[in-house]
Amino acid sequence: MHTITAVMQLLVAAAFVSIPVVRHRFGPAAKAAAVAELRRQNVRPEVLEENKLRFDAGGHETAAPLAVAAVMTLTAALNFAGADLAQLLTWIFSSLVLLMNVAIVHSNLTAVTSVEAAFRRNGDPELARIEVAPFLHAAEDAFPHWVRAQTYLRNTVVFAGSAVALIAVSLVPA
Known part of the structure; x- marks a missing residue:
């Protein structure tokens, strides 16, 4: 069961690493599309920089997913080694990852209203003058179409991988 748990945790780690990789590769195109949309709305594009709005993989957009990936990789290594601490850490971190992914999915589903409120x-x-829906749609459309499928796959891997890890670790005697 330790091996199954560890493999699931490594899949979850890989899913989280994919977030900054995609943002790094396609973030500049998303920013350019967002800037074009702002110009169409007669909003100064500099408002993005002035308010530290970004579409790339800088700052917490990289640090948070890489931190999750590192923790899941460490926990996987402990599971592969059969360490006593692995079971407790799996319960803690796989549960947290499940809850975090729920928050991420919710944030994605409510992006327009959340961004409008934040603005x-x-x-x-x-x-406050920005029409948020077309602004976000323009940025999203700058990503290749396969990124949407990759997002669904990533969420499926995170939810299923975390659930399988939790089930597998619960089957290991304490």
Whole structure:
């Protein structure tokens, strides 16, 4: 069961690594599309930089998924080694990853309303003027079509891999 758990954790780690890889590769195109949409809306594109809005893999967009991948890889290594601590860490981290992925999916599904609210709260009148739905749609369309399938696959791997890891570790005597 340790091997099954570890393999699932490595799949989850790989799924999280894919996030900054895709953003790094296609983020500049998404930004260019978002800038073009802002110009179409007669909004100064500089408002993105002024408010630290980005589409690339910088900052927490890289650090958070890579941290999750590192923790899952470490936990997988402990499972491969059959370490006593592996079971407890699997319960903790696989559960957290499941909950985090629920939050990520929710954030993606409510992106337009969340961004609209964030822009209003920001206090920058230029941000508040942005028509968010076409702005986000333009950025999203700059990513290749396969990225949407990759997102579904990534979420499936994270949910299923974490669930299988938790089931497998629960079958190991304490």
